[in-house]
Amino acid sequence: MYILPQKERLELECKALAARKNVLRMIKAGSSGHVGGALSIIDTITALYFKVMKVDPANPQWEGRDRFVLSAGHKCLAVYAVLAEMGFFEKEVLDTYGSLSSKIPGHPDMHKLPGIESNTGALGHGLSIGVGMALGLKVDGGDQKVFVAMGDGELAEGSNWEAAAAASHHQLDNLLVFVDRNRLQISGLTVEVMSYEPLYERWKAFGWEVQTINGHDMKAIVELATNAPAAPGKPTCIILDTVKAKGLSFAENRVDYHYWKANQDEMAQADKDLAEIEARLTCKVN
């Protein structure tokens, strides 16, 4: 049973702060982006890449690597931010966000950027792709794991439930799904737009091992993901209770910031917000 040491927890929180700063750097370059969801899932992505997953930034196609699929592809700012922090590519690439034929488009492209495993963006694709990856790795006897991050609004896509059934039917216990339950989607509260609650019971009914945690708690994320599968033979679903746009005081839990068109005042406030986090964490980032 893996327990995350306190020191490493703090280190991860500093990495997450660095990743948030990278998100701001991209927004400064491109002036707008899907920031709300990126900042609700970014702690999980940081935890996975820095502490849980086996990956090699110098060899992104290494066969023994674990896979990460961002099903809610619009949150790709979070992935770009973490991959840059990991050293998959030069940080200068972040400054090309929004420019013509940038390697970091508004939805990820595996053929443009090292470290990206799938071309998502159209919702309801990532879990099927992840199921195929997990199946392929498992039948070859590998110990690699596949991690899929989904949005809660995205769960209304029916194709997800096809894949959810397939994962448990084929006993893919090397597959972990994180549902980023920030409770907001473009037009409002997810439970009001189209409720898929109770999420826990639904995933359970599809044959998954399910846990609900605070999606900004590094200790909980790392320990659950590292110790999975808790139930051999079952895929794992971790429901993350999160705050949309986490870290930006003016944007947290506000649906208007699903897609942020940043003005100067907000950008200045965002810098201030992250500086405050930095002071609290007593780490020096960038």
Place this chain on the structure above:
Amino acid sequence: MQSELRDPRKTFGEALVEVGKKLPNVVALSADSSSGSGMSPFHKKFPERHFEFGIMEQGIVGISAGLATTGKIPFFVAIAPFVTSRPFEMFRNDLGYMRQNVKVVGRCAGMTYSDLGATHQSLEDVAIIRTIPGVTVVNPGCPIEIIKATHAIAEHVGPVYMKLGGPKMEVLFQEDYDFQLGKGVTMMDGSDVTIIGTGTVLQKAHSAARLLTKKGVSVRLINIHTIKPLDEELILKAARETKQIVTVEEHYLVGGLGSAIAELLALNCPTRMRMIGVDDQLASNGPYEALLGLYGLQPEQIAETVTTFIQ
């Protein structure tokens, strides 16, 4: 003279076993209908390489993409409309945009399910799939070609859509026939008109060409088994030399072989054309051969259309 007839699905299924023996990474995926898709022999030979998912075609296209990222060569086989129009976006993004090495086989394509009606017919599959960059579209016209194409698409790296009919097909080629993806085949040489056929109705076009030859028409007959990429050179040569082209396909006139050829010729060599296929309607129901007749796809009808066209 009637040549030998063979079942396309059985032929494909047997070829898939041979491909499986040759390429250990080939796996088969099915959506509940594996025996109807000719996959029973593969299942028997390689049970651990056959994955059943039940009726979830959208999911399976994505799953096949994921499998391909791990080095597998998935063959996903099911009824044609359910692997093309239903999961089109998965085909486009997960196979096309992601450039994954997946072979989607739509069986009982066209009007095979003649009496089951329009829900089970696929007259638009070529039209929609050929819009996806990087996807090869193959439509074999005889059982020998099905065998050759199955091997060829397995060895080709990249996403492929191959369509198969249901009714037995005439053997039109010898076993040692040299099949190459993207290369059309001149089956008869002639100078008055070129008939270009594909897939299930290549045999009808072939019979029509023979009828016309008997009447003294010098017919060139071309088999286009790969609709994308199209053998532009062969088609442009035929257009220049015979100056008249008739296309024959069990598909909508919109977007199919005739449409692809019209696009090519309009830009490179404007040529008189007639396209034989199903026009802008959901096809009717009834016995297969009668249905082909309803849309002018029987040999005598094709010959009549060509005769009228060239006069």
